Amino acid sequence: MIGYLDLLLRLTIWFLLTADLSPANIIIGVCIALILPRNRTVTAVLKDWLHAIWEIIVAIPTAYIEAVEIILRPHTAEDTVMERVKPNRTPGLIFLDIFLITFTPKTIVLKYHEDGRYEVHRVRRRKLKQGGE
Known part of the structure; x- marks a missing residue:
């Protein structure tokens, strides 16, 4: 079952890159998705895939909300953090x-990073200093 989800992810990426749903492109996409190497040592759990799909659904309105926040209240501070x-x-x-x-x-x-971390750049609103400054 999980192999099908990996195949579906690869096909989705292929169709987004090519923007072509012709029969020839579908055949090429399936062939490429099957030929690409897989990591057979780690198997995904269906629960992880469902959780990831839910996070995608939640991320869409979040992206719109953040875009409006940036437009209305400019974010002037930024930092880089490491996430596991x-x-x-x-x-x-x-x-x-x-x-x-x-x-x-x-x-x-x-x-x-191959040791299991992401280097993430974030923008945020600058916090006001205490004391009314």
Whole structure:
């Protein structure tokens, strides 16, 4: 079952890149999705995929809300933080995690470190100093 989800993810990416649903492109996409190497040592759990899909659904309105916040109240502070990869993630789920972080306007993944961390750049509102300044 999970192999089908990885295949579906690869096909979705292929169709988004090519923007062509012709029969020839579908055949090429299926062939490429099957030929690409897989990581057979780590298997994803269906619960992880469902959780990732839910996070995608939640990220869409969040992205719109953050975009409006940035327009109405400019964010002048920024920082870079290291975030840990969730345990037991397959490469497909790691890709979705990076996509979700980058999808929202306030954050972007700068680098994925092989030791299981993301380098994330964030913009935020500058906090006002205490004492009325």
